Structures are given as structure tokens and as C-alpha cells.
Amino acid sequence: MQGFSDERPFEDRLQLLPSPLGPAELLKDPGFGKVFTDHMVTIRWTKDRGWHDAEVTARAPVTLDPAAAVLHYGQEIFEGLKAYNLSDGSIALFRAEQNARRFQQSAARMAMPDLPEAVFLQAVDELVKIDSAWIPKADGSLYLRPFMFATEAFLGVRPSHEYLFMLIASSVGSYFKGGEKPVTVWLSDRYTRAAEGGTGAAKCGGNYAASLLAQAEAMEHGCDQVVFLDAAEHRWVEELGGMNVFVVMNDGSLVTPPLSGTILPGITRDAIITLARKDGRTVREERYSMDQWRADAASGKLKEAFACGTAAVVASIGKIKSSKGDIVIADGNTGPITAAIKAKLVGIQRGDIADEFGWVRRIG
Ligand code: PLP
Ligand code: COI
DSSP: OOOSTTSSOHHHHOOOOOOSSOHHHHTTSOOSSOEEOSEEEEEEEETTTEEEEEEEEEOOOOOOOTTBHHHHHOOEEEOOEEEEEOTTSOEEEESHHHHHHHHHHHHHHTTOOOOOHHHHHHHHHHHHHHTGGGSOSSSOEEEEEEEEEEOOBOOSSSOOSEEEEEEEEEEEOOSSTTTTSOEEEEEOSSOOSOOTTSSTTSOBHHHHHHHHHHHHHHHHTTOSEEEEEOTTTSOBEEEESSSEEEEEETTSOEEEOOOOSSSOOOHHHHHHHHHHHHTTOOEEEOOOBHHHHHHHHHHTOEEEEEEEETTTEEEEEEEEEOTTOOEEOTTSSOOHHHHHHHHHHHHHHTTSSOOTTSOEEEEO
16 A cells, blocks of 8 residues: 555645634634644545555545445444643644554444554644644644545445545534533433444444434433433443443442443543553443433432543533433532543543553654
């Protein structure tokens, strides 16, 4: 394959087209996913040539044939990871190789080609370096969005023979509008996200398309996110529309749904399990039913609950709303264990707490 290394010099590939306002103005209040940087990475794949034509260019619209397979059969996958400005002035990525591996797993599930981990990581590094002025200094970060989709023009149902990998970046602040305030989630008893044998463990666009109606229902009920139950029994808590979920018991232990194949194997979830166990906390990856959640919240056994993911990091859950009534978790405020887990994770991500697991990789 032709990687970045055997392309023209990086500077020659670059067409700088700065955004009219420039980073300083846009970074004041970026919100989430609205402010985009100046550049993007594209790499093409064809059945005959494999990966080729890796480029970093000005961020620009993509031209697609109207018959491109992605527009008809939804063959698309994506990732989400963040780059941070650390207090020592360096730039770092958090567990980027895990995103590269999950991208490969998602690709395999969607019958798409395997992008080598080194190419994924190099694409990320190059974009972060060229757009480093777009990384917010204080609380924010640069959210990186690698994605791949089927570009072959044909109308038969089979895996495409051509794909485009792209990487774009967005300067972001807090995912939720309320910032640090605990979120309220809506329990969907009408829609499910994924069934056994389906694509729940893959990060494919179709999973999110299928979740949008449930998410819209959540928003109509004044909630920030939707909680999905399992598709077979409508009983077991799975995950939120875009985050994994944990509950904290009165003995300080954590419970989170297991990686059964129907939920996304979250990298934040994995980091939290590792950190909590290292701190001597018991973490059970086991099925937890909504009835149990309701009973434990009522009895006081359940003390805290939180959502976690790259975009949201750790967001405490104050209340669950459902057609069967609301569940307020403890006093509805962020609990001490959630706050401590968040502080530790964010401290490591931002280079303020020693990274004993090798999760933070400085670049540049
Ligand atoms: N679950 C879903 C459905 C998600 O979209 C995400 C976000 O990526 C997560 C869980 C959390 O995964 P991660 O911690 O790797 O971002
Ligand atoms: C992420 O956390 O990276 C996601 O992709 C989830 C989405 C809610 C932005």
C-alpha cells in the first residue's frame, strides 16, 4: 500500500484554506461537533490496489456517485477519540490505538477492508499536528472523527469494492448543554438498539440511525439521552444511545452490563473498570435489569449512576424517566464515587495525574 511516507512531502500535499473566523474566535464556546478544523485526511481503497492516495488537504465537501453503495446500503463505520492540550504544553491522544483496533473490528463486521493500525494512527497524528491551533486550551479538546464508507457505484447488495477513509476534527467543549449537571435519561420501552448476532458491538452509522427516533422521544420527554434495554426480553439494561452505563452500589462496588456483543465495547468503559479495580473497587460486568435498578434505587442500595464515553467522558445520571414513572438516583446530584472516577480519568487524559497504564501518547 502507498502510505503517507511514500507520498509527496507533507507540505506539498497541504492546501491551506483557513476558516474565515479562525480558531481563536470559534474556540470561545465551541459546544460539541459544530466547529470544524481546516483540514481532513482522505485515503482510498479499491479491490485491485488496496489502500492508496493518502492525503491531507483542506477540509472540503466530498463528491459521490448517486449510486455509491453507502447511500443505499449504509456500509459505513466511524470512530471517536480526543486530542488534548496538556498543561506542560504538549499535545496528547488518549488510547488512540484502541480506536484503531475497534475500527478494524467494526470494519470486519461490516465486510469492509482492514485499515492498518499504523495508518490510522499516522492519519490522526498528521491531522492533529496540522490543526493543533484548533485544540481548545482549557477544558475542551479536539474530537477526532475517523470514518470509512462504501463508494462503489452499483445497486446489487454485496460488499462494495471501493471505499473512502476520512478523518475530520472538531474543537469541542462539553457534550451535554448542561455541562457538569447530572443528566436525565429516558428509558425506551418501544425501541431497541441491537439484537444478538446484529451490529451492536460495531461502531456503524446504521446503529445510530436506528437510535434516532428513540433519542428524539427522549428529548420530547426533556431527557438528554435514551437508555436501551435488550432486544430479546426488554428487561436488561444495555447502554445509552452514545455511551456506556455504570451503577454504583452502597458498598462502593460498580456494576456495568457485560460485553455481550450487543453493546459497544467502550474504551472509556474499559479505562474506568481498570482504574476502579486498581483502586481496590469491585467491578461486576453482569446483567442488571431495569426492575432491579428501580428496586435498588428505592431501597437505597443503588447510590449513583453514570454514563461514560469519549464525547461525554463521565456524566452522572440524576434521574431516569420512563412510561412507568421516574426513578431519582439518590438525591439526584453527582455522587462522590462518580466524581472521583471522573477526576482520575480526566486527570490522566490531561496529563495532570501519572499515567501508569501507558494510555496517553504525546505527539509532535
Ligand atoms: N456506546 C455507544 C453506543 C457509543 O456511541 C459510545 C461512544 O463512542 C460508547 C458506548 C462509548 O465508547 P467510547 O468510550 O469508546 O467512546
Ligand atoms: C463518542 O463518544 O465518541 C461517540 O461517538 C458518541 C456520540 C454520542 C458522539
